[in-house]
Amino acid sequence: MRFPLAATSAILAVFLALAQVQSLAFEFPNFTISDQSQLILSDNSSIALGAIQVTPDNHGASMVNRAGRTLYKWPFRLWSKKGKKANFNTTFVLNVKNMTASSGEGLAFILTGDPDVPAGSDGQWLGIVNSRLNGTTEAETVAVEFDTKRSFPEDPDGNHIGLDVNSVYSKSWVSLNDSGIYISAATDIKVAVQYDGKNLSVFVGDDMKNPVLSEPLDLSAYLPEMVYVGFSGSTSNDTQLNCVKSWEFNISEVKDSKLWWVWILVAVGAVLILLIGIGIAFFLYRKRGCEGINREENTYPNIEEAILGFSTAPKKRGTILEGADPRLNGIFIEEEMECVLILGLACCHPNPKNRPSMKTVLQVLTGEAPPPEVPAERPAFMWPPMPTSFNEWDSSLVGGQLSPFSGLSGR
DSSP, X not given: OOHHHXXXXXXXXXXXXXXXXXXXXXXXXXXXXXXXXXXXXXTTOEEETTEEESSOOSSSGGGTTOEEEEEESSOEEOBOXXXXXXXXXXXXXXXXXXXXXXXXXXXXXXXXXXXXXXXXXXXXXXXXXXXXXXXXXXXXXXXXXEEOSOXXXXXXXXXXXXXXXXXXXXXXXXESGGGTOOTTBSSOXXXXXXXXXSEEEEEETTOOSSOSEEEEOOGGGTSOSEEEEEEEEEOXXXXXXXXXXXXXXXXOOOOOTTHHHHHHHHHHHHHHXXXXXXXXXXXXXXXXXXXXXXXXXXXXXXXXXXXXXXXXXXXXXXXXXXXXXGGGTTOSOHHHHHHHHHHHHXXXXXXXXXXXXXXHHHHHHTTSSOOOOOOSSOOOOOOOOOOSOHHHHHHHXXXXXXGGGTTOOOO
């Protein structure tokens, strides 16, 4: 029968559209070992003493000349090809303590297209870039640095904030000496960074109304569409503890303002296709029963191509993401896409009773339930038991409801 694949492929289109639009908000009042599942920690980063240790927190030579990064695990869409730009605001608490007579080198809040720490980005590079990437578009990193050492002649002093765009040579900077805030004094420092699509502003300390630094900036000119957000830091022969004690992040959605009604139309269309398919299926089922004709079930041998290779084969090989629509160009969150594809496979089960209910589908899409288990091999279709008489079957259609769908409900 063709209707299950047609209906579920239409529903899958809705799921894929939803997967492309992300609204991101998270909060870490402090950090525990269990939070590692939501973060990307570089080799030199860890969680200890209720905080992110962006660079090593132990005494000795292992603290010297180190660079580290800690990022939120899932990237977000910063801008769209239609010119939409995200707005975001983030608040975090830093605590930096020098471990040698002079502090070194600094800590930074970063937006980057690459989660990996650049090789050789210790010392004055702050884990942001290295000597090769510095000043190049390949760096794809914008940072707000909290510099504790005057490593370059351009630095005003060893206690300043700078806005770095693909370089550690700051686009703009401000010394904190006059404000009485000292980055490496081992005190908690509250920081807020806000971006409205046109300007980036930084607030430090108790004054969250007047930014210490504000700069016009179009992030889409320097960063890819999908970016990671988090922190980087480094030490040199001079060392310090680079700690982040709490972190909150919120971003507006980047979406087409007309996309919502497209979702509705596609969803309604998918439901109509499903209902029409059910009617056709029962008609054919009755006709087969009356005429005793054994028809070949799969009358469309190219169905796999029609739904973009969506099948159990990638699942069997452990490469289910091969089933993603190639028109997405790989721009999606892998965990969410895998969840959607597994859910789609479950909806394609040849036996209707084994498919998840709409309630289960909604719970999976909203993160309230894990995706259902699906077999590695495509199960064989099994006809439901024939009714004892067609008169009974007719009366059940007139006087009752279709039992397989009596459990459908919204949340």
